[in-house]
Amino acid sequence: MKILVPVKRVVDYNVKIRVKADGSGVELTNIKMSMNPFDEIAVEEALRLKEAGTATEVVAVSVGPAKTDETIRTALAMGADRGIWVKTEEAGIEPLAVAKLLKKIVEQEGPALVILGKQAIDDDCNQTGQMLAALLGWPQGTFASKVAPADGTVEVTREIDGGLQTVSLNLPAIVTTDLRLNEPRYASLPNIMKAKKKPIAETTPAELGVDIAPRLAVLSTTEPAGRSGGIKVASATELVDNLKKAGVL
Amino acid sequence: MATLLLAEHDDATLNPVTARALTAALALGAPVHVLVVGAGADAAAQAAAKLDGVAEVLLADAPLYAHRLAEPVAALIVSLAGDYDAILAPSTAVGKNVLPRVAALLDVMQVSDIIKVVAPDTFERPIYAGNAIQTVRSGEATKVITVRTASFAAAGEGNSAAVRPVAVAADPALSRFKGEDIAQSDRPELASARLIVSGGRALGSQENFHAVIEPLADALGAAVGASRAAVDAGYAPNDWQVGQTGKVVAPDLYVAVGISGAIQHLAGMKDSKVIVAINKDEDAPIFQIADFGLVGDLFQIVPELTAEIAKAKG
Ligand SMILES: Cc1cc2nc3c(=O)[nH]c(=O)nc-3n(C[C@H](O)[C@H](O)[C@H](O)COP(=O)(O)OP(=O)(O)OC[C@H]3O[C@@H](n4cnc5c(N)ncnc54)[C@H](O)[C@@H]3O)c2cc1C
Ligand SMILES: Nc1ncnc2c1ncn2[C@@H]1O[C@H](COP(=O)(O)O)[C@@H](O)[C@H]1O
Numbered sequence: 236m237k238i239l240v241p242v243k244r245v246v247d248y249n250v251k252i253r254v255k256a257d258g259s260g261v262e263l264t265n266i267k268m269s270m271n272p273f274d275e276i277a278v279e280e281a282l283r284l285k286e287a288g289t290a291t292e293v294v295a296v297s298v299g300p301a302k303t304d305e306t307i308r309t310a311l312a313m314g315a316d317r318g319i320w321v322k323t324e325e326a327g328i329e330p331l332a333v334a335k336l337l338k339k340i341v342e343q344e345g346p347a348l349v350i351l352g353k354q355a356i357d358d359d360c361n362q363t364g365q366m367l368a369a370l371l372g373w374p375q376g377t378f379a380s381k382v383a384p385a386d387g388t389v390e391v392t393r394e395i396d397g398g399l400q401t402v403s404l405n406l407p408a409i410v411t412t413d414l415r416l417n418e419p420r421y422a423s424l425p426n427i428m429k430a431k432k433k434p435i436a437e438t439t440p441a442e443l444g445v446d447i448a449p450r451l452a453v454l455s456t457t458e459p460a461g462r463s464g465g466i467k468v469a470s471a472t473e474l475v476d477n478l479k480k481a482g483v484l
Numbered sequence: 485m486a487t488l489l490l491a492e493h494d495d496a497t498l499n500p501v502t503a504r505a506l507t508a509a510l511a512l513g514a515p516v517h518v519l520v521v522g523a524g525a526d527a528a529a530q531a532a533a534k535l536d537g538v539a540e541v542l543l544a545d546a547p548l549y550a551h552r553l554a555e556p557v558a559a560l561i562v563s564l565a566g567d568y569d570a571i572l573a574p575s576t577a578v579g580k581n582v583l584p585r586v587a588a589l590l591d592v593m594q595v596s597d598i599i600k601v602v603a604p605d606t607f608e609r610p611i612y613a614g615n616a617i618q619t620v621r622s623g624e625a626t627k628v629i630t631v632r633t634a635s636f637a638a639a640g641e642g643n644s645a646a647v648r649p650v651a652v653a654a655d656p657a658l659s660r661f662k663g664e665d666i667a668q669s670d671r672p673e674l675a676s677a678r679l680i681v682s683g684g685r686a687l688g689s690q691e692n693f694h695a696v697i698e699p700l701a702d703a704l705g706a707a708v709g710a711s712r713a714a715v716d717a718g719y720a721p722n723d724w725q726v727g728q729t730g731k732v733v734a735p736d737l738y739v740a741v742g743i744s745g746a747i748q749h750l751a752g753m754k755d756s757k758v759i760v761a762i763n764k765d766e767d768a769p770i771f772q773i774a775d776f777g778l779v780g781d782l783f784q785i786v787p788e789l790t791a792e793i794a795k796a797k798g
Contacts, residue, residue, distance in 0.1 A: 246612070251747065254616045261616055273729075330584070331593045354729060359611055360596045361580050365554065366588035374658035375554050377581050380722065390662060394722045395577040396675070396731075398666040402553065404659045414712065414729060415722060450593035454606065454619040462754055465775035467766075471788040474760065475796050477776050483679070483737040483758050484704075484796060 236347035236384075236406075237292045238281040240315065241337055242274040244299050244306040244326070245357040258455040263326075270306050273352025275313075275419040276412040280382055281350050282314045283417065289384050290348075292316050296340055298333050300326050304435055311430035312422035318435035319344075323447065327358070332440075332447035334366035339443040341371060346407065348389065353378050353411040364411035374404035378413040486515045486539070488564065490573035490582070493520060493528035500676040503535055503638035505574040505631040510639065511601035512570050512627075515539035519564070519650075521557050523550035526647075533645040541647045548652060551661040552578050558585035560653040565590055570604075570627040575732075576675070579630050592624040599635035613728040613751035633675065634734035634755060667721055674724065677707030679737045682726055682753070685713035686742025686763075686782055693719040696786050697741060703793045709733065709753075711743045727752035742782045745770030762786065 246252055246261075247269040253262040270278075284290040295310035296319040297303050307318035321336050328336075341349060351364040368375035376382070376391030380399065383390040384406070392401045394413045422430070440447045468474045478484045489509040492499040502518070509516045519542045520529040529543040542564070548556050561571060561582070571586060573579030575597050587594040599617070600608035606621045607629065674680065681704065683697040693714065701708045710720035712727060726733055728751035738756035743749060745761070745768055753759070754773055761774035762782050771777045778785055 248748070252612045252615050261612060329593050331588060331591075334588060356728065357612060359613065359728070360594075362584035362587070362594050362596060365581065365584035368554075369558065369585040369588035372656075372658075374656075375581070375585065376659075377554070378577065393577075395664075397723050398664060398721065400551065400664040401662040402659050403662050413722075415716060450622070450624060451595065452621040452623070454621055456611075457617050457619075459610070459614055459617050462773045464772045465759075465777070467771075467777045467779060469778075471778070471785060471792045474776055474778055474789060475792045478737065478758070478760070479796065481758050481775070484793070 236290055237294065237344060238284060238290045239341060239344055239346040239349045240274070240277050240281050240293060240295050240310065241349070241351050241363070242278065242295050242297050242306055242310050243271040243352070243355045244268050244297060244303050245271045245355055248272055248356055254456055254458045258457055260456050268302070270309050271352050271355050273354060273412050276414070276416050277350040277352055278310050278313050278315060279417045279419040280412060284384065294319060294344060294346070296321065296337065298328055298336055299323055307435050308430055309422065311433045312427045313420060314426065317433055320435050320437045321443065322437055322439050328447050329449055329451065330360050330362035330366055331450060332445065333363050334370055335445045336440060336443055336447070337367050338370045339445060348384070348406065348408060348410060350410045350412060353413055364409050368409040373407055373409050375409045376402055376404050377411045379410050380413050380415045382410055382416065485569040486517055486567065487512050487570040487572065488561070488568040489516055489518050490561070490579060491518050491520045491528065491532050492574050492576050492578060493522065493525065495522040495525040496527050498528045498531035500638060500673070501574040501576060501633040502532065504633035504636045505572060506535055506537060506639040507636040508598065508601055508631045509572045510537045512604045514569065517542055519544065519561070521549045521552060521560060523547050529647045533647055534641045534643050536640040536643050538643055538645040541645055542650045543647050544650050544652065546652045548655050551664070552582070553659055553661060554581045554585050555656040555658045556653070557582045558589060559656055561586045562589045563653040564650065565626060568626065570629065572629045572631055574633045575630040583628055583630050587628040590626050590628065592626055592628050593622070594628045594630065595620060595622055596630050597632045598629055599632050613747050614754070615747065632732055634732050667723070671701060672705070672707045674707045674709055674731050674733060677733070677735050679704050679706035680709050680733055680735045681706045681739045681741065682709035682711065682743060683714055683720065683741045684711040684743030685717065687714060687719050690719045696783065700739070700786055700790045700793070703790045703797070711749050740770050740774070741786060743770055744768050745773070
């Protein structure tokens with residue numbers, strides 16, 4: 236079976252972002268960008284399924300502007316077979332539009348499984364996988380901590396409030412990854428070299444016939460209310476006194 | 485028209501986050517109907533009917549809805565959507581799973597994790613792990629919204645709204661429930677607890693977590709949380725994780741023990757009223773947001789603190 240893995244280019248998780256003073260957004264020039272951490276987990280899971288002989292091909296797809304191919308190249312260096320780049324003018328395409336674009340790619344490629352991250356760490360939306368499942372009329376196994384394909388189905392263990400839930404989904408299906416699904420590999424130098432020769436096909440929202448105009452208007456982006464540090468106390472006794480005074484005990 | 489709020493419950497009991505999400509729903513200004521989806525969920529529906537401000541409770545009760553799987557629950561909500569101009573759910577595992585599926589089926593863009601209702605079509609929501617706050621306006625015909633419940637106070641109780649059964653929708657028959665592993669605990673639930681004690685990587689083992697963190701939580705009557713590092717290392721179960729990609733909490737008191745204070749962790753707890761940090765590194769970032777910091781070895785400090793609190797409460 237073929238596996239499609241949507242990967243998003245986001246500000247690296249180690250970067251402390253800065254909000255622009257005029258409220259127009261977040262400072263993105265000269266900022267380190269990386270693959271969304273949950274998408275690295277998605278790529279890793281697809282590669283493991285290929286190494287186990289379950290999957291035959293792993294295709295990485297990303298929607299975004301100039302340099303998005305770097306992120307696709309990272310997936311290829313990890314071991315994905317080829318890439319698809321849906322080129323846009325801007326970054327920050329909304330999940331509903333991304334899901335519509337991915338639906339078109341799914342229709343062209345015919346994967347049995349699409350593995351996405353549960354959440355992009357820039358918009359923190361946690362929507363795209365569920366939306367893609369809805370648009371395709373496929374089942375969804377979100378927040379996966381275990382993925383086990385069987386005959387015509389896939390068993391997904393999900394991280395839910397209070398514990399774990401296991402569901403069995405008819406294939407084709409959508410899976411979104413949680414942090415504990417696996418630990419992604421680093422790309423080795425030979426694999427980085429090999430990845431340079433792997434193909435990345437390019438397309439556009441217009442070619443795919445999808446309207447990506449935003450549905451939500453972002454009126455402003457501001458700093459969160461700050462919180463300043465308090466005092467250091469010397470002992471447990473002093474702490475308890477202070478907590479009593481603060482009225483929380 | 486009206487607003488539909490998906491209740492969070494386990495059939496027998498209504499989860500307190502529902503009352504918090506209700507406050508957000510009421511802020512939209514229209515009558516609020518609470519939808520209880522389950523199997524044998526009458527008790528949860530009765531509890532929802534008591535919440536102040538609820539105009540009506542809709543009860544969809546059928547074996548099909550026993551585990552609130554995304555495919556049938558989304559189909560049900562879509563079958564009801566015509567009567568509503570807004571559909572809300574708390575940002576729980578169920579809400580986050582189901583609502584984007586509803587949004588896509590209605591061809592609308594969801595507004596995730598709102599922390600404030602500015603106007604019926606305008607909301608504040610955090611991005612980049614809460615390091616920026618966006619104000620967004622939705623022009624969608626049906627607004628589909630998940631609510632960060634830690635940011636809203638709970639609605640009161642004293643109501644007796646009518647409970648109306650609703651028809652079961654078609655079963656998409658795409659997925660099956662296989663099993664679940666839910667921890668039973670007498671402690672308060674993390675998402676709505678008034679007091680929380682969280683442990684980090686510094687605990688070093690599951691045994692230490694159990695022997696050091698849990699007695700302090702029990703002395704306080706607090707819920708237990710953990711950093712991702714502690715969860716990944718197996719010291720604490722996954723649903724205890726607090727942070728950007730775990731639970732977001734805002735208790736009266738949050739005690740962070742052996743947690744460095746990475747932005748992904750702060751994203752889940754920095755709106756707590758009083759924050760206490762216990763860490764042996766006086767430069768740990770957690771101290772920059774802590775109201776009270778104790779520098780030292782947690783293995784010495786926490787048992788002392790546990791004893792002091794037991795004494796104070798004694
Ligand atoms: C995509 C993504 C999502 C993430 N989501 C989350 C999330 O939701 N929640 C989350 O928590 N993290 C999350 N993280 C991880 C986060 O970046 C940090 O790695 C994690 O929070 C660190 O956990 P920690 O503070 O327990 O461990 P560490 O950073 O290792 O800190 C341990 C602390 O304990 C102190 N210490 C050690 N020994 C003692 C002692 N004997 N007594 C007292 N203090 C001691 C040390 O000084 C140190 O400050 C995420 C990361 C990524 C990439
Ligand atoms: N522009 C994009 N290109 C490729 N994949 C994306 C894009 N946006 C979102 N995704 C996928 O959808 C997941 C969830 O994103 P979100 O719904 O924005 O939180 C990500 O982890 C990716 O797998």
